[in-house]
Amino acid sequence: MKFTWLSLGLLSCSSFLTITSGLTHSASAQCLQADAAISYNISGSRQPTERINNVLMESQGHCTGNTSITTSVMGNQGGNSSLAQQRKVIHLMRGGTGNETGINVPTVPVQAGVGIDVYNPADNFSY
16 A cells, blocks of 8 residues: 555656646856967067957857857977968858847957967077
């Protein structure tokens, strides 16, 4: 008899959870745009490297649960003259329906760029 009541109780609980989960909205994350860049120069030049890192991030419309990520590594080894490194990235996210909660916030942009200059006197050594 106790087993029957226990089974009936568990069945009731599982039915209740199924019904309530169908009535609630699920959580959804906003969109993310990220760009990570590393630029290095190992040379005999004492001049700092001229770096241009042109990143454009745009988002049109509501966006939920999407990610756009770019990464790059630009490098130079050797030489003894000044150096210029240039990079251009365009992130564009279009469309979307927003999230079911009705609370729509902008897409989150994240940029991280690292520039490294290392002086190497061996590049100025003449034989």
